[in-house]
Amino acid sequence: MKPTIKVKNLSLSYDLEENKPREERIWIFKDLNFQIEEGEFILITGSSGCGKSSLMNMINGVIPNLKDAYTEGYVYILGKEMSHTTVRQRTRLVGSVFQNPREQIIFDQVADEIVFPMENLGKAPQEMQQILDELLRLTGLEKHAKTATLSGGEKQKLMTACTLGMGQKILILDEPLANMDARSSEELLKLLKKLSEEKGYTIILVEHREEIVLPYVDRVFSFVNSSAENVCKKIDIREDIEDYIEELRIVSTEGAKNTKERGNTEILFSVEQMDYRIGNRLLFNDFSWQIRRGEEWVVLGDNGCGKTTLFRLLNDFIKPNSGKISSLFSKKEKRKKLGYVLQNPDYQLFMPNVRSELYLRAKSPDFAEELIHLFRLETMLDRHPLSLSEGQKRKLGFACIIANEPEVLFLDEPTVGLDNASVEQLLHALDLLKTRSEKKLTVISISHDKRAIPHLGNRFLELSK
Amino acid sequence: MNKIKLEAFTIKDIVFLAVITAVTLLASAPIAPIVMTVTKLGAQACAMALPFGLLTSIGLRKVKKSGSLIIIGFFSGLVLLLMAPVMFFNQLVATLLSEGLALVLFKSYENRKAVLFSAGLFSFFTIPTTAVVNILAKGRTLAEQIGNPLSFILLVVGAAALGFAGALIGNRIADELKKAGKL
Amino acid sequence: MNNPEKNIHPILSLLFSLILFVTGLLFVKKPWFWIYLASFFLLFLLFCFGRTMLRLIPFVLILGALTAGLTAVNGKPSDILYAFYRVLAIALAGVLSISVKPIKLVRAFNQLKVPRWLTLGLLIVIRFMQIFYEEIQQIKQAIVVRGIRFTETPLLWARAFFIPLIVRVLNISEGLAISLETRAFSTESEGTSYEIIAFEKRDWLFTALFSACLLPFIYLSLGGLK
Numbered sequence: 001m002k003p004t005i006k007v008k009n010l011s012l013s014y015d016l017e018e019n020k021p022r023e024e025r026i027w028i029f030k031d032l033n034f035q036i037e038e039g040e041f042i043l044i045t046g047s048s049g050c051g052k053s054s055l056m057n058m059i060n061g062v063i064p065n066l067k068d069a070y071t072e073g074y075v076y077i078l079g080k081e082m083s084h085t086t087v088r089q090r091t092r093l094v095g096s097v098f099q100n101p102r103e104q105i106i107f108d109q110v111a112d113e114i115v116f117p118m119e120n121l122g123k124a125p126q127e128m129q130q131i132l133d134e135l136l137r138l139t140g141l142e143k144h145a146k147t148a149t150l151s152g153g154e155k156q157k158l159m160t161a162c163t164l165g166m167g168q169k170i171l172i173l174d175e176p177l178a179n180m181d182a183r184s185s186e187e188l189l190k191l192l193k194k195l196s197e198e199k200g201y202t203i204i205l206v207e208h209r210e211e212i213v214l215p216y217v218d219r220v221f222s223f224v225n226s227s228a229e230n231v232c233k234k235i236d237i238r239e240d241i242e243d244y245i246e247e248l249r250i251v252s253t254e255g256a257k258n259t260k261e262r263g264n265t266e267i268l269f270s271v272e273q274m275d276y277r278i279g280n281r282l283l284f285n286d287f288s289w290q291i292r293r294g295e296e297w298v299v300l301g302d303n304g305c306g307k308t309t310l311f312r313l314l315n316d317f318i319k320p321n322s323g324k325i326s327s328l329f330s331k332k333e334k335r336k337k338l339g340y341v342l343q344n345p346d347y348q349l350f351m352p353n354v355r356s357e358l359y360l361r362a363k364s365p366d367f368a369e370e371l372i373h374l375f376r377l378e379t380m381l382d383r384h385p386l387s388l389s390e391g392q393k394r395k396l397g398f399a400c401i402i403a404n405e406p407e408v409l410f411l412d413e414p415t416v417g418l419d420n421a422s423v424e425q426l427l428h429a430l431d432l433l434k435t436r437s438e439k440k441l442t443v444i445s446i447s448h449d450k451r452a453i454p455h456l457g458n459r460f461l462e463l464s465k
Numbered sequence: 466m467n468k469i470k471l472e473a474f475t476i477k478d479i480v481f482l483a484v485i486t487a488v489t490l491l492a493s494a495p496i497a498p499i500v501m502t503v504t505k506l507g508a509q510a511c512a513m514a515l516p517f518g519l520l521t522s523i524g525l526r527k528v529k530k531s532g533s534l535i536i537i538g539f540f541s542g543l544v545l546l547l548m549a550p551v552m553f554f555n556q557l558v559a560t561l562l563s564e565g566l567a568l569v570l571f572k573s574y575e576n577r578k579a580v581l582f583s584a585g586l587f588s589f590f591t592i593p594t595t596a597v598v599n600i601l602a603k604g605r606t607l608a609e610q611i612g613n614p615l616s617f618i619l620l621v622v623g624a625a626a627l628g629f630a631g632a633l634i635g636n637r638i639a640d641e642l643k644k645a646g647k648l
Numbered sequence: 649m650n651n652p653e654k655n656i657h658p659i660l661s662l663l664f665s666l667i668l669f670v671t672g673l674l675f676v677k678k679p680w681f682w683i684y685l686a687s688f689f690l691l692f693l694l695f696c697f698g699r700t701m702l703r704l705i706p707f708v709l710i711l712g713a714l715t716a717g718l719t720a721v722n723g724k725p726s727d728i729l730y731a732f733y734r735v736l737a738i739a740l741a742g743v744l745s746i747s748v749k750p751i752k753l754v755r756a757f758n759q760l761k762v763p764r765w766l767t768l769g770l771l772i773v774i775r776f777m778q779i780f781y782e783e784i785q786q787i788k789q790a791i792v793v794r795g796i797r798f799t800e801t802p803l804l805w806a807r808a809f810f811i812p813l814i815v816r817v818l819n820i821s822e823g824l825a826i827s828l829e830t831r832a833f834s835t836e837s838e839g840t841s842y843e844i845i846a847f848e849k850r851d852w853l854f855t856a857l858f859s860a861c862l863l864p865f866i867y868l869s870l871g872g873l874k
Contacts, residue, residue: 066477066826087829096830103779103820104827106771112751115842120832128842148778162831317789340793346819347790350811352641361795384645386815404795476835477825479765483772484780484821488813491777491784504731523814536769543770544777546662547745547753551669601670638810647818 002079003035004170004202005059010073012054012063025070027231028054032073034221034237038169041196041203045210046223047419051233052206056172059204061090077170092121095163097173101155110136110150111143113158117166128165135161138191149279152304153184160188164195170202171195177207181302189216209448214245225419265293266328268408268442269314274323276306276313283309287323289461293407294440298447298456301463307446308343310463311410314444315340329408339406343413345397349385354396357385362403367436371399374429390417398426402433409433411445415452427455469568471531478528479536485524486540492516506599506610507592507620514588514624518631519638522584526639527648529574534564534583551598559590580636585629592621656695656744657851658753659760664858665745671862672737675869676730685736687861692743695854700747708739750774756845758838765835772824779820780813787812 010032013025028051036042044052057063059075065087075082077093098104107113114135118128136143139157141150150158156176163171171192177185193216195201207213214220219239226234238244269291276284283306291297291314299307312318313325316334329337342348351357354377362368372378375395380388385396398414409430415423434441445456496512525533538560545552563586571579599605611617642648655661668688675681692701712735719731754767791808798805 060830062826062830066829088832088834091830091832098823098827098830100823103823106768106775106824107751108749108775109751112842116833117831119839119842120834120837122837122840124840125842125844128840132842159827166832312789315789315793317785317792335792335795338793342786342790342793344786346815347786347812348794350808384641386642386645386647386811401793474765474835476765476829476833477822479769479835480772480825480828481817481821483769484776484817484824486769487773487776488780488817490773491780494777519810523817527818539766540769540773543766544773547748547750551666634810638814641811642814642818647815 003076004038004040004078005036005204006074006076007032007034007059008074008076009033010055010058010075011071012051012058013070016068016070023230025230029223029226029233029235030228030231032235034235036202036204038202039196039200040219041193041217042205042219042221043210043213043217044204044206044221044223045208046233047208047417050223052208052223053174056096056174056204056206060094060096060172061085061087062096091166091168093168094170094172095166095168097156097160097163097171097176099175099178101159102152104159105147105155107147109143110141110145110147110158113147114161114165117162121166131165131167135165138164140187151281152178153180156180157184157188169200170204172204172206174206175208176205177209177212178303181304182212185212189213192216211245214241217241220244265295265440267292268328270324270326271314272324272326274313274320274325276309276318276320278309284320291408291442291444293442295459296443296445296457297459297461298445298453299461299463300447305463307463308412311340311412311444311446315410337407338410339401339404339408340410341398341401341412341414343416345390345393346386348397348400349393352384353382354385354388355381357396358400358403360400363405367405367432368399368403370432371403371429374432375399375425391419391422394418395422395426399429402429405433405436407437407439408442409444411443411447411456413446413448414456415447415449420451423449423451427452430455469531469572474528474530474532474536478530478533481527482524482533482536483540485520485527486537486544489517489520489537490541490544492520504605504610505612505616505620506596507617507624509595510588510592510624511620511627513591514627515631517588518584518628519635520631521587522580522632522635523639525574525580525584526636526643529580531568531573532564533574534560534567534587538587555591555594555598558594559587562590562593563587577636581629581632584635585632586625588628589621589625592624655747655749655752656854657845657847658748658756660847660851660855661744661748662753665741665743667862668744669738669741671865672740673734675865676733676737678865678869680865680868681733684865685733685740688740691854691857691861694857695850697743697747700743703746704739704742707742708735711735752843752845755841755843758841759845761838763835764833764839768828768833776820780816783816783820784813787816 011030012028014028015025017025032055044055046052054063054069057067058071059077061082063069064071077090082090105113107116111132114132115128118131123131132143139161141154141158141161147155147158156178160173160176173192176188180188189212192201192203192205196203205213205217210220218241219237220241222236222238223233224236226232228234267290269289271287271289274284274287275282299310301307309318313320314327315338316331327334349357351360358368358372358377359365372381377396377399380392385393388396394414394417402409414426418426430443443457447453447456493513493516521534521537524537535557538556542553542556545556563583566586567579567583570582574580574583596607596610599610600607639648656664672684675684678684689701692698712732715731715735716728719728723731750771754771757767758764787809790812791805794808796805796808
């Protein structure tokens with residue numbers, strides 16, 4: 001029996017120069033060979049930016065039809081070679097669920113969004129109604145619910161329902177758990193497992209939070225660093241899941257304890273009995289917290305529990321519904337003494353080159369120089385910040401904020417998408433900032449990254465829904 | 466004589482034009498209610514010229530196909546149809562005039578001047594359509610709408626100047642993003 | 649209360665809205681204009697548009713006050729009244745057009761064989777105005793975080809605003825286009841419709857009553873009863 005998906009000598013490069021010799025081209029991955037059988041549940045994992053999504057886009061046809069890339073090799077789906085198929089043709093075989101559902105929903109109501117792909121495929125209204133009812137039952141979504149008021153996890157379930165409604169037996173899901181809490185993640189994974197075991201669906205899940213997904217999958221395709229000179233990554237295929245789980249050093253944050261006694265340094269922020277609501281959801285209920293100078297906090301919690309919202313409240317971007325947030329700093333002082341590294345560096349980079357971006361608010365040219373050397377930006381100073389890779393942009397965004405030498409630093413997932421070397425650079429930069437601070441640096445971080453958490457703080461605030 | 470270049474629009478093109486229209490409408494939303502109360506001909510065009518010129522020029526630098534501005538005008542007109550029905554015709558006719566003239570002169574948006582011209586004059590061309598609508602629908606004569614000729618001339622020149630200024634800024638932004646590999 | 653399921657056919661709503669817009673503005677200076685307003689007000693109440701009319705009250709009050717105020721600078725008392733009447737005429741037309749649900753309008757257009765990419769574009773524009781409102785808030789927060797103030801460095805502020813905004817436009821539109829294509833959307837095929845937007849008895853009744861309300865005033869405006 002032919003495998004459901006077969007990949008032969010598949011190679012990908014974003015170096016689009018034509019006629020460049022193979023050995024000189026920089027490959028994201030090269031000469032991949034693997035097969036996936038019907039009914040298998042596969043996890044594809046690796047750090048952000050390593051090529052997982054690119055591989056998926058080669059299977060569902062987005063590359064090269066909708067995104068430019070230099071590719072070699074072959075993709076076979078159900079025995080048919082796919083080189084000359086359009087995305088629409090491939091869509092009949094492979095369903096795709098992407099990240100960022102908020103930016104993909106176009107309809108006002110859940111039902112309209114779910115039936116949209118079915119309308120595109122020309123299904124009859126009665127058939128659409130039957131499938132819609134089944135999907136609403138499976139996902140727990142309400143037919144007439146307004147899509148704008150759905151939580152992040154519900155939006156992701158909605159996009160998954162859209163794809164399931166199309167009827168393909170091969171599903172690719174790209175980071176579907178990104179906006180989901182633990183319970184919603186489990187529900188989705190159980191549903192996918194049921195589809196693969198009972199109905200023979202072939203599921204390929206791309207996810208970097210392995211610990212949640214591993215109990216459900218049959219095999220793991222792990223992107224690891226390649227030793228080849230011009231190749232970024234290779235795939236390591238693991239079939240013994242138990243063994244794989246053993247190998248992973250998972251740092252459990254359940255046991256995270258506040259390791260230091262509270263000192264008596266001045267209180268910088270005080271949150272008293274705060275309530276904050278988004279729509280009908282009460283995100284914070286009678287919440288109280290204090291941050292003292294010199295403390296290093298890591299804010300933990302499931303997706304959607306309010307971590308970024310808490311940062312926005314502390315920075316005065318939004319106001320609580322009730323309760324009080326007071327700060328040692330006046331509004332004017334906050335702009336000078338607080339630093340906030342946003343999750344998405346695209347919001348913070350806007351100068352014509354890296355040099356001017358970094359020096360824009362740098363307090364001291366020496367420190368800026370040090371950061372340039374630390375983050376290896378010397379050869380990029382004349383480049384436009386937006387032309388950098390995601391990891392480089394993240395490091396630059398971080399550098400720009402700390403170059404201002406703030407007294408209090410808010411870090412929202414600072415290490416997402418960074419390889420180990422870059423994480424080290426970032427943590428080293430943080431240490432440098434601490435040594436330079438006239439007053440003790442206070443750091444409050446949001447992170448899921450087990451490489452960084454132990455270094456970002458020794459006090460933990462765990463938020464739960 | 467060179468022909469105007471016509472190309473089919475892809476889904477990517479349509480989506481981008483729709484999204485840039487959304488941002489354009491959003492950018493003009495704060496000014497719109499205030500401007501609607503001013504009955505002086507040319508005031509609306511003058512107030513909207515800068516954001517419209519800026520954002521539509523970026524739209525045309527990304528989707529360099531004949532008809533792109535008309536699509537933007539159609540989309541914005543359709544949305545405004547739900548608020549003030551006559552605005553639909555206002556937007557559509559203005560984009561037809563602006564793009565039509567630009568393409569007759571420059572043939573395609575590969576020529577930067579076509580982008581500047583088309584985006585720069587979009588808001589300006591809403592003036593004659595507004596005048597016609599006011600005559601037909603509100604019974605106001607042209608003389609009533611113009612009022613003081615000097616202030617009218619200032620508003621008309623202002624609409625054109627601000628439209629071109631917006632288009633120039635939009636082009637600069639587009640140049641920078643092209644250098645960054647984003648456009 | 650306004651039951652969304654019982655709205656008038658979307659195409660009819662837009663057509664009648666346009667008619668009201670034109671006739672309203674034409675009749676503003678007529679002595680019987682208030683009767684014209686009252687008759688349509690009653691018609692809308694009869695067809696459960698009360699909630700929509702309530703939503704328009706702030707618009708009428710604010711815009712009416714602004715318009716009347718600006719007119720009061722140079723105008724006569726009658727001009728002030730006419731200015732306020734114009735706002736009422738626009739609001740009256742707006743009752744029908746804002747009650748139209750975009751998805752129903754899109755489905756009605758699809759039934760009329762309007763190209764789907766056009767109707768989809770309309771939905772995207774409406775939906776993404778809200779998305780980009782939120783994006784703009786994020787960008788403004790990022791600007792504050794970099795310590796840039798419009799009053800101090802307006803050009804820098806403009807750069808910090810527009811560059812990230814356009815980058816987000818590019819990123820979001822690319823992602824959305826890919827999502828649409830992988831959900832089988834095509835500019836070539838027509839597809840089917842989950843819901844048929846048909847003309848119902850309610851629509852015919854509304855048309856009849858609408859005409860009955862409007863025609864006398866058109867007759868009067870053409871010099872009718874002398």
